[in-house]
Amino acid sequence: MEYYVLQTKDLYKKYRNFNALNGVTMNVPRGAIYGFVGKNGAGKTTLIRLICGLQFPSKGEYELYGIKNKDKNISQSRRRIGAVIETPSIYLDMTAEENLKQQYRILGVPSFDGIDDILKLVGLDNTGKKKAKNFSLGMRQRLGIAIALCGSPDFLVLDEPINGLDPEGIVEIRELILKLNKERKITFLISSHILDELSKLATHYGFIDQGKIIKEMSAEELEQSCQKSVNIKVTNINALTTVLDNMNIEYKVIDDSTADIFAKPNLTQLVTALAEKNCEILSIQEQDENLESYFMSLIGGAHND
Amino acid sequence: MTNIINAEFRRLFKNKFFYIALVLSFLVPFAEMTEEYLYYKRQNRGGELGMQYDYNSMMNLVIFPFLIAVFVSLFIGKDFHDGTIRNKIAVGNKRGVIYFSELAVCSTASVLFQAVGFFSLYVFANAYFHDNILLKEREELRGAFVYSLPELLKFQLFGMIIILGYTSLCLLVAVTLSSRTRAVIVSLVLVVISISFGESVQSSVYPIETEMEAYDYYFPEQEYNLYEMTEEEQEQHWKEVEEKEKLVQVYVEEHRGSTLSGVQKTIYLVCIDTLAYCQILQVDYNILFESGLPSKIPTFVLYDIISFAVFNVIGVLIFSKKDLK
Structure with missing residues (x-):
């Protein structure tokens, strides 16, 4: 069959x-x-x-x-x-x-x-x-x-x-x-x-x-593929990327104050590490990528190819 | 194939256009005969004097291509318009099978229209003109017709071949265009063209002047009164008329196309025997002169069968390659 x-x-x-x-x-x-x-x-x-x-x-x-x-x-x-x-x-x-x-x-x-x-x-x-x-x-x-x-x-x-x-x-x-x-x-x-x-x-x-x-x-x-992400806004993006690298967490920088983190980080650990580098968290938000946005990103990718 | 034919017949019997066309097939000869009857009545002749209506039985065939053009376009076009044609193809039926099933159903419907039309003409002509003095005088007691019913049916059988030709042409148009409106328009235009071109060919190949010439020659002006003649004299008179009319026919046939020349003559002489409308006119001419079907009937039938086959082969080829929505 x-x-x-x-x-x-x-x-x-x-x-x-x-x-x-x-x-x-x-x-x-x-x-x-x-x-x-x-x-x-x-x-x-x-x-x-x-x-x-x-x-x-x-x-x-x-x-x-x-x-x-x-x-x-x-x-x-x-x-x-x-x-x-x-x-x-x-x-x-x-x-x-x-x-x-x-x-x-x-x-x-x-x-x-x-x-x-x-x-x-x-x-x-x-x-x-x-x-x-x-x-x-x-x-x-x-x-x-x-x-x-x-x-x-x-x-x-x-x-x-x-x-x-x-x-x-x-x-x-x-x-x-x-x-x-x-x-x-x-x-x-x-x-x-x-x-x-x-x-x-x-x-x-x-x-x-x-x-x-x-x-x-x-x-x-x-x-x-439609993985969950956490959108985080900080005062110092360089401090954030250093901390995330040290914590071995996947992320994507959106602009000079914002990044998407593709994992559920230990928030206490993250906040402490950022505080040590004099970096404040301005906002933090959990977000889902749905089928629609996945499709849009696929099409976008295909067109860029 | 029987599955599709069965399904399509069900669709036919549910189709309102089919019933409208059937009613029209019945009403047209009825109206024609009623009008004729009223004409004689106005002249205070009641139904006692009519003409012979054998001629109408063939000439009425000219109406059916119009009816068939509209019916086939609407019946087939609806299948495309409603998308129901997809139900047949998507479940694996071959397109050729679908096409021939549609042809079988449309042909049956067309022949039914013709049969109803003939039935209506035969019944009403006889009903109105049962005391047809003209025919009684000739001791041919057949109501409104000179020919017997089997003979009339033989003419209709030839007419049926022509009707099937028109049906296959209209089916080809409907399947090619897949749209009701466009198919109706194009089919009607084609029917009009075939008839008007046929008329033009007929009048060019057999110009009326030739016939007049023959009549002038064989029927020089002379006065006679049938009522002053004895029965024997009348009989003799009709015999002479009949013989002279045959001579007129021979004269006309011998001079066919004599006013034409070159390529036009060649084309028109081919068309005169191949075009359905010209065939009808020639058969009608013979009926009018009471000489039965013309000797060229086997040739006419052969041409009609060839056109029928050609239309259908083209239709199947187009339908088999056609992208459907």
Whole structure:
């Protein structure tokens, strides 16, 4: 059994004069919730379109369940994935149930037995004869996911699934994703630029910028990278750096009076040592680097390169 | 493939444009016949004297390309507009399979429109003009038609091939443009161009002057009164008319394209047999002269099948390479 559900290798996509993807290499492990992070226009949706067969790469290749995109059996691999790309693809003049029946027909599933379960799972079991055109945005999004769930896929690709949803809708979708991942062992690839929300779900991350993956890491690795720091302001920065060097503590000088310390120092020891060098502490503050600032620093770094 | 066809038929039967088009297919011949009936009624002839409506059964086919252009563009365009086409591709269906499934569904719908249109014409023409004196006098008791129903259905079968050609052209446009509005506009423009160019080719290859010439020659002005003739004389008269009309046809056919020259002549002579509208006109001309389907029908059918195949091959190639959103 392949460890990776999806692997891309040096994927390029060019539209006339614009390179949407510039050699994307990424790996989505089985069972993961893979947060695909990038600004608008970074290439997230383009990559998802390629994976779903809506578009064709200009160069490079990808594998779905170990089958290459040019292999004629790729359609068999695609049968194992479900996708909601940008807006949910639903028949607006049909009810939720009819929409699912339609997808079952497309898949050639002979019985409609699983439909009630799917509707219940996404919380649309009580919509009756209400047409999809009368659904709220959140309901449409859930219906889109329900359609993607037809045929029991083990890999779901969701492109900006919480875009435009109200806070309640966001929580609903988040809980649904976590439930599907936990109970049905479905692997997720979720693209989003709402990083705070993604950080509540993702087990793995891929950061994309200007059509290139700039970093790929697990949630644990990210947590280590988003280390806590203590911001300290003093009257004599040279005294501070000497003391920190003596205490063997990692730090970064911000300006001529401020520095970030990447550890939890023994405050009594630090204050005493600074007092001995006639250096006063003006302020001291603990701070977290969140996913957003980490992403920004990553992008900044990539641009500087 | 059956999965997609099954799903698409469900979508068709849920589609309001389909029902609107069906109703229109029924209403247009109904309105046409009603208008005709009222015309005769205004002249105090009631339904007792009508014309032969065999001609209309073919000529009405010209309406359907417009209807098909709008229907196919809206039906296919909606799939692209709502993004539901993605549901078919993302689960691994081959694009060729999707294309041919759409073709099967759109073709069925188009043929249904044609069938409903013919049914409506046949029923209302006969209902309004069941006592058609003109035909009764000729002892051909077929209500409003000279041809029998099986013969009329044979003409419709040929019409169906033309309808399928237009359907495949409109499908090609809709899939290429992937937009309802643009597809409607472009398809309608193409239909208008095909008809107006066809009209121009027809009138250039078979100019009305040639026909007038033949008529002047074979039917010199002479006065006669049918009511003063005996039955035998009438019969003889109609026979002569029929024979002379055949001679007119031969004369017109022998002089086809005689007013043209050079490249234009070559192009127009190819177009006269290949363009669907010109084919309809030629078949209609034969029907009008009561000489059945023209002898060139196998050639017409061959050209129609070739165009149908070409449109679909281009359509599948474009769709298979197309980047979708």
